[in-house]
Amino acid sequence: MHSKIKSEMQNAFENVYDHHWYILGNEVDQFEQDYASFNQTKYCIGVSNGLDALFLALKACNIDYGDEVIVPSNTYIATVLAVSYLGALPVFVEPDINTYNIDPSKIEDAVTSRTKAIIPVNLYGQCCEMQSIMELSNKYKLFVIEDNAQSQGSSFNSKMAGSWGHINATSFYPGKNLGALGDAGAITTDNFQLAERIKVLRNYGSQKKYFNEVIGHNMRLDELQAAFLRVKLKSLLDWTKERQQIASWYDEALCGLGDLVLPKISTGATHVYHLYVIRSEKRNALQNFLNEKGIGTLIHYPVPPYLQEAYQSLGYTKGSFPIAEKIADTCLSLPIWPGMQKDEIDYISETIREFF
Structure with a gap:
């Protein structure tokens, strides 16, 4: 970009x-x-x-x-x-x-x-x-x-x-x-x-x-x-359209695959896909598999803030906020950036399909 x-x-x-x-x-x-x-x-x-x-x-x-x-x-x-x-x-x-x-x-x-x-x-x-x-x-x-x-x-x-x-x-x-x-x-x-x-x-x-x-x-x-x-x-609107197009390619290719949970948009909201986040109970294995195939991913975020060492004094423990922890344990951010091509999305999607 x-x-x-x-x-x-x-x-x-x-x-x-x-x-x-x-x-x-x-x-x-x-x-x-x-x-x-x-x-x-x-x-x-x-x-x-x-x-x-x-x-x-x-x-x-x-x-x-x-x-x-x-x-x-x-x-x-x-x-x-x-x-x-x-x-x-x-x-x-x-x-x-x-x-x-x-x-x-x-x-x-x-x-x-x-x-x-x-x-x-x-x-x-x-x-x-x-x-x-x-x-x-x-x-x-x-x-x-x-x-x-x-x-x-x-x-x-x-x-x-x-x-x-x-x-x-x-x-x-x-x-x-x-x-x-x-x-x-x-x-x-x-x-x-x-x-x-x-x-x-x-x-x-x-x-x-x-x-x-x-x-x-x-x-x-x-x-x-x-x-x-x-x-x-000056380019942000065009870049946003590209991100939304990439997300739609992912949606189409990954829908119904394994136990994947794809991004959902609430009624009335719009999404600019800073990240394209999926969830799977097999997240760690999937991330390792993608990495072996040359596909980089990230976890946003692996440890919720209330469980960070810096906030031990607040007294929270594992299980305090189960929804946040469920997301942290299963989420995975797939590659997305303006300029990505359809064949790159196809390769990533086919690799995920191969994993499942």
């Missing part, structure tokens, strides 16, 4: 190099406008990475020590780390076994007097069932911070992922559908006050150089990464 835009990316580098302005310049300003427009939000604030985006979003909502934040039990560790950075407590809620996204019907039971926010994670490329989540947040007056790192361009009920929450965080890690050439992230919102607070927090707590209003951070989007992202954003 990079080979087709190499000259544009080189031009973007030279433009930044020749302008001699490397922090919070025109490229960041323009990318923030471009991405806000793409994501159908009023404001976008570029930051250093996806984890910092989550942290700053929570901080802007005044999440503090002892507060509780509801998160999925099967998310990537970054979602949980951001909560911990503020001294808040992550409260885990199980996903829907079919979509892998947080189950809205289970959230209410996790709400307590200390609950301040919900972080729905649009996992693998599919937008969560955000309508129900927003209705619940309104009922209990909770902040919603979408973790949109894996689903730029997806939607629910025709409203873009990353535009539902009060404030939302995304990552442009190189492997994402919209990836920088290094670490990068962004926050999106329609709330002017939250947007302005993020701008101050990301830049040493300062609006004017050498004058600091609050204790802030150095969490700014790099000017060069913004320039690269501006180039790549």
Whole structure:
């Protein structure tokens, strides 16, 4: 995918190099406008990475020590780390076994007097069932911070992922559908006050150089990464269509094969296939077999966050969240990237058929 835009990316580098302005310049300003427009939000604030985006979003909502934040039990560790950075407590809620996204019907039971926010994670490329989540947040007056790192361009009920929450965080890690050439992230919102607070927090707590209003951070989007992202954003819709086509080839070739569970999309949602995730009780053997045939796969994610050594203090054990553990024990991500050819999908599918 990079080979087709190499000259544009080189031009973007030279433009930044020749302008001699490397922090919070025109490229960041323009990318923030471009991405806000793409994501159908009023404001976008570029930051250093996806984890910092989550942290700053929570901080802007005044999440503090002892507060509780509801998160999925099967998310990537970054979602949980951001909560911990503020001294808040992550409260885990199980996903829907079919979509892998947080189950809205289970959230209410996790709400307590200390609950301040919900972080729905649009996992693998599919937008969560955000309508129900927003209705619940309104009922209990909770902040919603979408973790949109894996689903730029997806939607629910025709409203873009990353535009539902009060404030939302995304990552442009190189492997994402919209990836920088290094670490990068962004926050999106329609709330002017939250947007302005993020701008101050990301830049040493300062609006004017050498004058600091609050204790802030150095969490700014790099000017060069913004320039690269501006180039790549123009291709994102086309790349998404390619991913969806590849997924449809997989669906057709793998349907009804062995005990495979293929991706399912909830009513009203769209999927941009950051990952194409299958499940099988024979996952480990299947992964080894594919590897022997030259087909690389990954497991997203082998250990749920509440079972990580870093979170032993929370006191969870194997069996605490059986749905998350079922997914962790059986999921496998197959190769998918813009530019994959039908014959490559055929080879992968035939190899899986051979295994079964």
